Each structure stands twice: as C-alpha cells, then as structure tokens.
Amino acid sequence: MTTSFLPESPPAAEVPTAAPDGRTTVLIGTDTYPPDVNGAAYFTARLARGLVARGVRVHVVCASPNGRPHVVERDGVVEHRLRSMSSLVHESVRLAVPVGVRGHLDRLLERLRPDAVHIQNHFLIGRVLAGAARAHGIPVVATNHFMPENLFDYVHVPAPLRPHAARLAWRDLGAVLSRVDHVTTPTPAAARLLWEQGFGRPVEPVSCGIDLVRFRPAPENAEGRRRIRAGLGVPDRTTMLFVGRLDEEKRADELIRAVARTSGEVQLVLAGHGAHRTRLEELAVAEGVADRVVFLGFVSHEDLPNVYRAADVFTIAGIAELQSIATLEAMASGLPVVAADAMALPHLVEVGVNGYLYRPGSPEELAARVDEVVADESRRRAMGARSREMSLPHRLEHSLARFERIYREAAAEGVAPPVGGFSHRR
Known part of the structure; x- marks a missing residue:
C-alpha cells in the first residue's frame, strides 16, 4: 500500500456502479482506515485488498486523512474519502464531518447497489451507513473491534466514572448492532464478551487473519x-x-x-x-x-x-x-x-x-x-x-473466504427485521 494519494478520480457520476458480471460488490464503512495506525484500520485494509484479489468489487467509505473529500483507487479498492476534521483526542485520527454524510451515503448506495455493506465501527460512519443501507434494502454485516477501554484514555474519562461510561458505551454499541443482519468479531472470547454484556444475537467469531508467507520464522542462524x-x-x-x-x-x-x-x-x-x-x-x-x-x-x-x-x-x-x-x-x-x-x-x-x-x-x-x-x-x-x-x-485466505460467503449469504437472505440491543445482564 502506498502512502501517497493517486490523482483524484472522475466526478461521482463516473464511479463504477453495480457489477453486471455477477461479481460480488461490497461497501465497507469504517471510521478508521490507513494511514491511521491501529488494529481495526489495518484489518480493514487487509480485508479490502484481500477481497479484491479474490475478484470482489470493493468500495470503502472513510474519513479523509487531509480534510478534503475525494475518491481514489488504491490497490484495486475504491476509497470514498469524506470531509474530515481533527478528532482533537488523538493526533493521527480524523473524524468525518457529520453534516451531509447521510445524503452522501444515500447517493453512494444508489449508484453502487452493493450486495452487502460491512461496517467496522459503530461510530459516525458505521452508524449512519448501517441505517442508510437498511433504508435501501441492503443487508448489513458488522464486525466489532470495540472495547470501552480503547477509548478511555483518549477522551480523558476519570477512573471513578469509567464503569458508568463503559455501561453507556456497551448500550450504544448494542443499539447499532441490533439493526444489522450478521455480527462477527475476531475470537470466541470477543463473542462471549458481547454475550456477557447482554447482547442476545448470534455472533460469529471470524479471525482477522494473518499473512503466513510474510510472517514466517527466520532460519536459526x-x-x-x-x-x-x-x-x-x-x-x-x-x-x-x-x-x-x-x-x-x-x-x-x-x-x-x-x-x-x-x-x-x-x-x-x-x-x-x-x-x-x-x-x-x-x-x-x-x-x-x-x-x-x-x-x-x-x-x-x-x-x-x-x-x-x-x-x-x-x-x-x-x-x-x-x-x-x-x-x-x-x-x-x-x-x-x-x-x-x-x-x-x-x-x-x-x-x-x-x-x-x-x-x-x-x-x-x-x-x-x-x-x-x-x-x-x-x-x-x-x-x-x-x-x-x-x-x-488464522491464515488470511480462510478469513477472506468466510467473509465473502457471509456477504453472499446475507444478500440471498435479504434484510432482517431489527431486534433488541443489549439487555441489562450485568
């Protein structure tokens, strides 16, 4: 993956629309994507590039790293970069400007008509994209990478308030996940955590996957x-x-x-x-x-x-x-x-x-x-x-194959009615 941007793509009307050749099309929504440096961003980029290598048409909607909105194709992935602003709490993370996001996503979904939407976060982009996709009759897959502890330091939550803040954060996550069609998370432990917090929906563990060719033992020398x-x-x-x-x-x-x-x-x-x-x-x-x-x-x-x-x-x-x-x-x-x-x-x-x-x-x-x-x-x-x-x-190819099947299964089953979020189990 290069670190510099390619020239901007043609105007929005010329962005490729739904595939006429039977290939799966997926729109991935995420609030963090490279050049952001964190596990969720890296996973999403690997997923997008890996799916492209398998013949899937992949579009990603995420925040612009430099503030200005644009569209760029990199490694076969079409990135729709939304206008962004500083997060103020972390030097390397920018947030999409909320104004106009829903309208932009509605137009994007109408043009692309993806087989499935896959959200990686439940914050602004993931939340709005999930709602927009349901309104367009497009199934939504969500992968949870979130724990409240990941945010406490950034937003300066005092230690005495963290248990209460965690309960609110879990409840907010449940409100978003209750409106999607399929939920995954990287491990059985992560799936169990959702259940322990009161989430009653099935959650499928799907490993993030790793490249076993790049990461291999060096000769013992x-x-x-x-x-x-x-x-x-x-x-x-x-x-x-x-x-x-x-x-x-x-x-x-x-x-x-x-x-x-x-x-x-x-x-x-x-x-x-x-x-x-x-x-x-x-x-x-x-x-x-x-x-x-x-x-x-x-x-x-x-x-x-x-x-x-x-x-x-x-x-x-x-x-x-x-x-x-x-x-x-x-x-x-x-x-x-x-x-x-x-x-x-x-x-x-x-x-x-x-x-x-x-x-x-x-x-x-x-x-x-x-x-x-x-x-x-x-x-x-x-x-x-x-x-x-x-x-x-944990071979990456296994994870990519499973996600591709999930998209196809979700597209075949259609949009499910929303269900309840987290109960007060704890």
Whole structure:
C-alpha cells in the first residue's frame, strides 16, 4: 500500500456502479482506515485488498486523512474519502464531518447497489451507513473491534466514572448492532464478551487473519539475526519485543518494569508510537534500564517481518485485546509468547508449550516468565515452533473466504427485521 494519494478520480457520476458480471460488490464503512495506525484500520485494509484479489468489487467509505473529500483507487479498492476534521483526542485520527454524510451515503448506495455493506465501527460512519443501507434494502454485516477501554484514555474519562461510561458505551454499541443482519468479531472470547454484556444475537467469531508467507520464522542462524538487529539499530542481545501503539490500554509500562526485573541482560524493543511514549521513556530512566529499552517508533510495512525475526520472545501486557494481530504475527514468525492473562490472549497461549501467561499488573511474574523462556535455547525454539503451528488456522485466505460467503449469504437472505440491543445482564 502506498502512502501517497493517486490523482483524484472522475466526478461521482463516473464511479463504477453495480457489477453486471455477477461479481460480488461490497461497501465497507469504517471510521478508521490507513494511514491511521491501529488494529481495526489495518484489518480493514487487509480485508479490502484481500477481497479484491479474490475478484470482489470493493468500495470503502472513510474519513479523509487531509480534510478534503475525494475518491481514489488504491490497490484495486475504491476509497470514498469524506470531509474530515481533527478528532482533537488523538493526533493521527480524523473524524468525518457529520453534516451531509447521510445524503452522501444515500447517493453512494444508489449508484453502487452493493450486495452487502460491512461496517467496522459503530461510530459516525458505521452508524449512519448501517441505517442508510437498511433504508435501501441492503443487508448489513458488522464486525466489532470495540472495547470501552480503547477509548478511555483518549477522551480523558476519570477512573471513578469509567464503569458508568463503559455501561453507556456497551448500550450504544448494542443499539447499532441490533439493526444489522450478521455480527462477527475476531475470537470466541470477543463473542462471549458481547454475550456477557447482554447482547442476545448470534455472533460469529471470524479471525482477522494473518499473512503466513510474510510472517514466517527466520532460519536459526546467529549471524543472520545479528545482521537483522544491526539493520534495525538494535543491540545484539536477548530481546523481548512488543509491537503496537504506545497508549494507555497497551500497558507497556509493565514491560519496562519487567525488563528491570529480569535476571540477565535482556532488552525490550518497542515497535510503534503513541501518546505515552514520552512517559515510557521517563519510566525506563527511572527504572534504570534506559540502555535496555529500544524505541523503534513507527515501523514500515516492509520492515515489520524483520522486527519479529530480531526478537527472542514476544511480550504483551494489554488487557483489552479482542484478538491481537501483533501476537499472531509474532507466533507466525516463530516466537514464544508471554502474555497477560486477560481477554482473548489466553486463546493464543498453551502454557508451557508455546509460552506463558502472567497476572496483569505483575511485572515480577512477567519477568520470571521471560527468564524461563530464554534460559534454554532449545526449549525456546520448540516453543516458537509450536507458536507457528498454532498460527496456521488464522491464515488470511480462510478469513477472506468466510467473509465473502457471509456477504453472499446475507444478500440471498435479504434484510432482517431489527431486534433488541443489549439487555441489562450485568
């Protein structure tokens, strides 16, 4: 995927309409899409490009990254970029300007007549698009990537108010999901979470999927690993790795505190950027491990596989992971995993076989588990091999095929009547 925009497309009237050749057409609506940096944005882009490779006509409606509305085709995906404004709460996220969105979506649906609409968020674009699609008699598929914890830090919700804010957020999500025809989420744990919050509709777990060709183990060669580390500017020593945003819910502070408590000269590599980077750098100094914490910042799509190959163990402390694509990529790359025992992460760890779980909030336990993994190189390799095996069912092609079938099934079944949202189960 390129980072620069292609020339703007012809006026709206010349945008291709419904396919006359029998190919499936889907309109994906999302409030976050590259160049936004987050799991939902990356998943949506992979889904769109992957569907195009399978012969599906794909249109995406999302916010413009530079404010001005335009249409552009990239990697075979037609992007309809809506006029946007700063979100004010996150430097890299822009929001569609609400005025005129419904009318624009009505006209877009009338021209495209997609077989199905697939919304990735329940905020402005997803919410309005779901309502517009139903009005046009077009079935709606929704994938939930949301947990309230993902927003608390950005919108500065005080800790005492978070339980109440979470209840309101779940209720709002339920109001949107109650009006769609098929609901998916990445894992059985994420589906169970919706049920626990009182959502009574069926929810299908469909993995986000990963590219098992791009992310694969490097040959076990010490010299090769040294070269990879040197290319990234990483010292050649035992490495625990985290890939993701450096924001509150990722709890990277636990990883830094764990480094200070490991028994050997273990270093931590953090690949990603976020609002908490400065305070994490300060924490590394306070813990006396500034020389053993490497901040790589944003890593390009091309370089990311080598980041995993530079590591000995993948560590993740987040407690709001509905799947964790980064953990799956690490596993596909042949890394053992030490993860917080929270949300969907336990589904990715066979304790003592491909890694370990630790109690969230216990950097001492995290450090002990890292030490246990790296103490025996042959065992570490065996754990990494098992991680690779466990990643195989998450092949991206399987996920793409299932979503394509969902669109066709939804189109054949037509639009279902709305049902109730979340009950007050909790």
